[in-house]
Amino acid sequence: MGILYSEPICQAAYNNDLNEVQLFLEEDSNNLNIQDSFGGDTPLICACRQGHNRIVSFLLKRNADVNIQNNVSKSKQNENLIKMLLRAGADVNATDNSGRTALHYACEMKNQSIIPLLVEAGADLSIKNKDDETPLDIARRLKFIDIETILKKE
Template identity: 45%
Template sequence: MGILYSEPMCQAAYDDDIHKLQKLISANPKNVNVQDEGTGDTPIIAACRQGHLRTVKYLLDYNANVSIRNKKERTCLHYATRRTFSFLDYLMIAILMPILLIGYLIMEEKQRKNVKLMELLLATKVEVNAVDYKGNTGLHYACQRKSQRIIPLLLEKNADVSIQNKNQETPLDIAKRLQFHKIVTLLTKSMVKADMFSGPGVPTAVAYPHIKSSIG
């Protein structure tokens, strides 16, 4: 079920209605960062919830603030990293996969759009290590959803692998618990590459004991 916003600007962004966005911004340019009373979402958060690439581009062109948090302490980046296939997506893919690989092409196109959305946000001043009310960063959510194309983009922007959420789990802990072995390897290599020593004479495996088993 979709979201019904009290703010017309947020609803237009959620619905990917560029024409309505244009009218609302023309009437009042400050509308670009208006927050919905119920959720605290801004238009760009609403657009990121749905993965509406063209709407996000449009809002960024009008200097949408990517740092504003909603009532769950989430920024637009959190919602971009939480993007995944819906049940309907999986159903369409399953039905169409045998037909000239149409299902595969649909899946690839959706993943490509998610990557492009992430690249757009990471090109701004978005806070890559912002934590929400659960203590999760975007990297936590990307690991939960096995987003192997998104994780390298976050790591390139210095996403912190060592941040613990309120369940005392780091992104690496999540990947290990879910047995996402390729992601475990990716995160471990990133930590070692970024900082072989966390301080004078302190090896990474000692400074971050939760990765010890992954590096030997």
Template identity: 45%
Template sequence: MGILYSEPICQAAYQNDLGQVWQWVREDGNCINIQDGFNGDTPLICACRRGHLRIVSFLLRRNADVNLKNQKQRTCLHYAVKKRFTFFDYLLIILLMPVLLIGYFLMVSKTKQNESLVRMLLNAGAEVNATDCHGESSLDIARRLKFSQIELLLRKAS
């Protein structure tokens, strides 16, 4: 299930419903940077929380602000860097690991998807050194979680 948002476009972005996101943007172009009333997430932050590349790409093409912060003072880049495997991803990797290395390829694919998301945000001008309410930047998060490839991307961008 996950998070429930008060703003329909945020919920659609979180649930990877590109059709609904497109419809909301078409009806009201100003909703692209709307912030949810509960935690201040934007549609872009919602999509980054779940790693939805198509939604992120769509929102960026419509000039979504990559540097807007939610109530925890986090940007979409903070969430993109924090994105880890879901429980379901881990389960599939464990089950498929012995079968012709399918699990390994699944793991590599998910990691590359996360790197693509971070790269997309950096290309759109996301601020690498923006800190959250705990004083942690996206680079600090990558370092703490030992995501070396993402850390390298962020270092190059800062």
């Protein structure tokens, strides 16, 4: 079934319903950055969580705040989505409640196409999560040699 949100626009973004998202914003522009009462997700976070690039693009064109943080931060990582968020000014070194950055997650997910994008955008390789691990530590622990090589070049 997925996630159920308290904010209808968040649910519409999560469900990839662009028409509904547009209607909610026409009704009240304050819905753009509204945070769901459960996890603090915004419509942008909901769309990112599911990898809905079209909705992400629409929200970014409306100047959705890319740096609002929720209580749990993990979304699908696809190259186009990451590029859009970085171009819109997302803080590449933002950490979630476990101290992880996007680079930590990309290393855990062995995402070799995202890691160079994050590094090029200025990802700090020295940030440690609450387990005292840097992204390189994660790559080593999981024996992701290709990712280790990418990170060592920086």
